[in-house]
Amino acid sequence: MAATETVEGYNFAYLDEHTKRMIRRAILKAIAIPGYQVPFGSREMPLPYGWGTGGIQVTAAVIGPDDVLKVIDQGSDDTTNAVNIRRFFARTTGVKTTERTLEATIIQTRHRIPETPLRDGQILVYQVPIPEMLRWLEPREAETRKMHALSEYGAMHVKLYEDIARHGYIAATYDYPVIVNERYLMRPSPIPKFDNPKMHMNPALQLFGAGREKRIYAVPPYTAVRSLDFEDHPFETQHWDHACELCGAADSFLDEVIMDDRGTRMFVCSDSEYCLSRREKQQPAVA
Amino acid sequence: MMNTISDVPPALAPGFDQPVFDSIKVFRVVADAMAHPGEIKRIDARPPAPAQLMPAAAALCLTLLDFETVLWTQNPHSAVSEYLRFHCGCPVTQTPSQAAFAWIDSTMNMPPLSAFIAGDPEYPDRSTTLLIQVKSLSNASGVRLFGPGIRESIYLDVAGIPAAYWRELQASRAAFPCGIDIVFIWGERIAALPRTTQVVM
Numbered sequence: 001m002a003a004t005e006t007v008e009g010y011n012f013a014y015l016d017e018h019t020k021r022m023i024r025r026a027i028l029k030a031i032a033i034p035g036y037q038v039p040f041g042s043r044e045m046p047l048p049y050g051w052g053t054g055g056i057q058v059t060a061a062v063i064g065p066d067d068v069l070k071v072i073d074q075g076s077d078d079t080t081n082a083v084n085i086r087r088f089f090a091r092t093t094g095v096k097t098t099e100r101t102l103e104a105t106i107i108q109t110r111h112r113i114p115e116t117p118l119r120d121g122q123i124l125v126y127q128v129p130i131p132e133m134l135r136w137l138e139p140r141e142a143e144t145r146k147m148h149a150l151s152e153y154g155a156m157h158v159k160l161y162e163d164i165a166r167h168g169y170i171a172a173t174y175d176y177p178v179i180v181n182e183r184y185l186m187r188p189s190p191i192p193k194f195d196n197p198k199m200h201m202n203p204a205l206q207l208f209g210a211g212r213e214k215r216i217y218a219v220p221p222y223t224a225v226r227s228l229d230f231e232d233h234p235f236e237t238q239h240w241d242h243a244c245e246l247c248g249a250a251d252s253f254l255d256e257v258i259m260d261d262r263g264t265r266m267f268v269c270s271d272s273e274y275c276l277s278r279r280e281k282q283q284p285a286v287a
Numbered sequence: 288m289m290n291t292i293s294d295v296p297p298a299l300a301p302g303f304d305q306p307v308f309d310s311i312k313v314f315r316v317v318a319d320a321m322a323h324p325g326e327i328k329r330i331d332a333r334p335p336a337p338a339q340l341m342p343a344a345a346a347l348c349l350t351l352l353d354f355e356t357v358l359w360t361q362n363p364h365s366a367v368s369e370y371l372r373f374h375c376g377c378p379v380t381q382t383p384s385q386a387a388f389a390w391i392d393s394t395m396n397m398p399p400l401s402a403f404i405a406g407d408p409e410y411p412d413r414s415t416t417l418l419i420q421v422k423s424l425s426n427a428s429g430v431r432l433f434g435p436g437i438r439e440s441i442y443l444d445v446a447g448i449p450a451a452y453w454r455e456l457q458a459s460r461a462a463f464p465c466g467i468d469i470v471f472i473w474g475e476r477i478a479a480l481p482r483t484t485q486v487v488m
Contacts, residue, residue, distance in 0.1 A: 024350070
């Protein structure tokens with residue numbers, strides 16, 4: 001992708017070196033304690049909280065001049081958030097950017113894990129709004145901290161059980177709780193539960209940044225990530241009666257797109273790059 | 288007292304040639320090492336440093352230490368302390384139980400792991416990271432490592448680490464999430480041992 005002109009007057013990757021060092025130390029501890037939320041001194045960024053300031057700070061601390069960056073928002077490379085963040089890093093670092101999952105060394109994501117399997121050496125950076133899985137069950141930070149210290153996750157099981165009692169099945173479809181390395185309850189950020197199994201034993205390093213809440217956490221490569229469930233209500237992912245209407249994929253996460261005001265609908269891959277690369281393979285001339 | 292020639296400190300070695308780009312390069316290697324416990328990785332950046340600091344140790348200190356990190360050094364080398372105080376601005380302590388980082392230049396008479404901070408169950412991240420200089424590293428034999436970041440298992444041989452130290456490390460795993468994270472350093476090479484790594488002798 002054509003490099004955008006870099007801006008003058010800022011340090012490489014925007015953040016100052018002291019901030020990067022502090023974030024880097026937090027990342028090392030996060031890798032050493034998989035799933036534990038390491039507090040860090042989150043900075044004001046030139047965009048509001050909720051737009052991925054945590055993910056941006058993590059990316060800024062790990063990106064180097066030789067990296068190739070991909071940014072996705074809901075699986076797509078060309079939505080507002082993805083375009084803005086990609087341009088931010090292109091301008092403050094001059095790194096090469098890409099839409100190809102295989103080409104990227106760092107992928108910053110909001111709400112999806114790419115369909116193309118990641119490889120060893122890649123870094124996946126998640127933008128996290130609320131890092132604490134227990135927060136809606138227990139508002140007090142001192143309490144949730146104690147619950148993590150004691151692995152006291154019964155309340156989370158009760159919440160899932162209430163779903164079963166009310167709906168007959170676990171109704172949570174995204175932000176679905178996981179246990180990392182059989183120890184910490186972790187919020188996978190609002191990815192669909194469809195993506196949860198991809199976190200398990202993934203060869204890539206997964207880093208999570210929550211800017212407003214000032215937390216960084218990580219899942220190292222080849223680490224067990226188990227979605228919470230019950231023996232008689234095992235964890236299940238979404239599946240569709242449709243295949244993608246553009247590329248025909250039956251194995252990807254599908255978005256339902258309204259086509260007109262008479263209820264015509266179309267199901268297409270949420271991962272736009274996966275969909276496009278499949279179509280290119282099918283009809284090389286059309287691409 | 289009169290100043291003599293011998294009181295004049297030797298010229299301080301300069302740090303990184305390109306601090307911004309050298310430190311990101313070094314960080315990526317150490318993050319990769321932490322994410323792949325036991326795997327020996329090479330740090331390319333070789334900042335000029337006092338002889339007692341191995342190249343990778345100097346690079347790691349310049350990358351990770353600053354005024355917020357208290358450093359404990361095993362043997363007092365005034366050249367090293369001066370170098371790190373100048374380049375990193377880190378406080379240097381005599382007490383291992385105050386240290387965020389510890390630089391160990393000799394595996395002989397290392398303090399036990401219990402001398403350092405293992406964090407507490409509510410804040411396990413507030414713990415010491417040990418930077419231990421060793422005489423050699425090899426993945427061909429040695430102790431066998433299991434855990435997050437390791438696909439199946441990996442061997443790591445660290446010259447000069449006594450069996451008792453490995454046993455203390457094994458025993459400390461019961462205290463997870465508390466624990467000590469270690470980076471072994473041999474010249475330009477490093478191998479990390481985060482607290483999640485299980486050691487089988």
